[in-house]
Amino acid sequence: MxxxxxxxxxxxxxxxxxxxxxxxxxxxxxxxxxxxxxxxxxxxxxxxxxxxxxxxxxxxxxxxxxxxxxxxxxxxxxxxxxxxxxxxxxxxxxxxxxxxxxxxxxxxxxxxxxxxxxxxxxxxxxxxxxxxxxxxxxxxxxxxxxxxxxxxxxxxxxxxxxxxxxxxxxxxxxxxxxxxxxxxxxxxxxxxxxxxxxxxxxxxxxxxxxxxxxxxxxxxxxxxxxxxxxxxxxxxxxxxxxxxxxxxxxxxxxSAHSDRLNRNLYILSVISAVFLPLSFLTGLLGINVGGIPGTADGDAFWKVTAALGGFLVLQVLVLWRMRWVNVPARWRRQRK
CATH class of the missing domain: 3.30.460.20 (CorA soluble domain-like)
Structure with a gap:
């Protein structure tokens, strides 16, 4: 054939x-x-x-x-x-x-x-x-x-x-x-x-x-x-x-990828919002010029640290009131 x-x-x-x-x-x-x-x-x-x-x-x-x-x-x-x-x-x-x-x-x-x-x-x-x-x-x-x-x-x-x-x-x-x-x-x-x-x-x-x-x-x-x-x-x-x-x-x-990306950007934004003012203050106090208050006070470091800690708490409260951060559910139950 x-x-x-x-x-x-x-x-x-x-x-x-x-x-x-x-x-x-x-x-x-x-x-x-x-x-x-x-x-x-x-x-x-x-x-x-x-x-x-x-x-x-x-x-x-x-x-x-x-x-x-x-x-x-x-x-x-x-x-x-x-x-x-x-x-x-x-x-x-x-x-x-x-x-x-x-x-x-x-x-x-x-x-x-x-x-x-x-x-x-x-x-x-x-x-x-x-x-x-x-x-x-x-x-x-x-x-x-x-x-x-x-x-x-x-x-x-x-x-x-x-x-x-x-x-x-x-x-x-x-x-x-x-x-x-x-x-x-x-x-x-x-x-x-x-x-x-x-x-x-x-x-x-x-x-x-x-x-x-x-x-x-x-x-x-x-x-x-x-x-x-x-x-x-x-x-x-x-x-x-x-x-x-x-x-x-x-x-x-x-959508899941976008949600994860947005969540990560949100966390970075909150961290930046919290630490940027603190970084500004510590940078301002760290400049090497005369006239920085507290240079002659032996307890000035602890006083500044306490002040910064209080400022940090105030920032978190402000961000919470602005709904930028959420209080854990178990804390809310304890407050009630």
């Missing part, structure tokens, strides 16, 4: 699930039996193969199937449809939110899928087809691939939701260092942005498929697609809710 054709299988007919190779791959697209061909969208030979063996498709469709950048959408052409979906990136060393594009051309007699990178959902569906337990009609194929893509998306969103809940608990309990929580919140919010970028149009695309434009969709497959659209709708709502909760957590961290 050519490198650009990753695999091909017959989905129904005399031998459902049998692998197709060589010329049988191209012939399967013309046969009445349903076949599935999966190709590497990044291989230059893929575009030439599509031009040769799928020339009956509109030019715009043929170009879109091998385009570098895609977004989830659906485009109907005759009895078939071009469908672009996205799946979670589970490849080693990759970020899950770097979602992999799955391009699909589907009609009653043929299914051609393309991707730039491997997709676990495609790999699993191929295994079920090879085992003889996979879908045998185009509608069921669509429903199963949508369900497998959604399953991993939901699992990832559940992990993000658990992380968000852990961050919320840490913020509310004031147990964790805000310096470690802020980067975590930023990372999760960035992932949420990437996920919502694709999941919103993917939800709308599944909604279009639920309609009656595709005649080969049986009622059961249509119902399953409607269910998968509902799953994506709930998932998008969960993402939006989590994003709002993280904004609240971030604001709470910023």
């Amino acid at each position: 050519s490198d650009h054709i990753l695999f091909a299988h017959s989905l129904n007919g005399a031998t459902p699930g049998s692998e197709l190779t060589g010329q049988a791959v191209a012939d399967s697209l013309e046969a009445p039996e349903l076949a599935w061909v999966h190709m590497n969208a990044g291989d230059p030979a893929t575009a030439a193969w599509i031009e040769t063996h799928m020339s009956y498709l509109p030019l715009a469709v043929r170009h879109a199937l091998v385009a570098d950048a895609t977004r989830p959408r659906v485009s109907f052409h005759g009895d078939g449809a071009m469908i672009f979906l996205r799946g979670l990136n589970t490849n080693p060393g990759s970020e899950p939110e770097d979602m992999v594009s799955l391009r699909i051309w589907i009609d009653p007699a043929r299914i051609v899928t393309l991707s730039l990178r491997q997709l676990a959902a495609v790999r699993e569906l191929r295994q079920s087809v090879a085992d003889g337990t996979g879908p045998q009609d185009a509608g069921t194929f669509l429903a199963e691939i949508a369900a497998r893509l959604n399953a991993r998306i939901v699992d990832r969103v559940d992990v993000l939701d658990d992380d968000g809940e852990r961050i919320e608990q840490a913020v509310l309990s004031d147990e964790a260092d805000p310096g470690t929580l802020r980067p975590q919140i930023t990372d999760i919010r960035q992932e949420l942005v990437d996920l919502r970028r694709y999941l919103r149009p993917q939800r709308d695309a599944l909604g279009q498929l639920v309609g009656d434009r595709l005649s080969f969709l049986e009622d059961e497959a249509r119902l399953e697609l409607a269910e998968q659209q509902d799953v994506l709708t709930r998932t998008v709502e969960d993402l939006e809710g989590l994003s709002e909760r993280l904004v609240v957590a971030r604001d709470e961290i910023a």
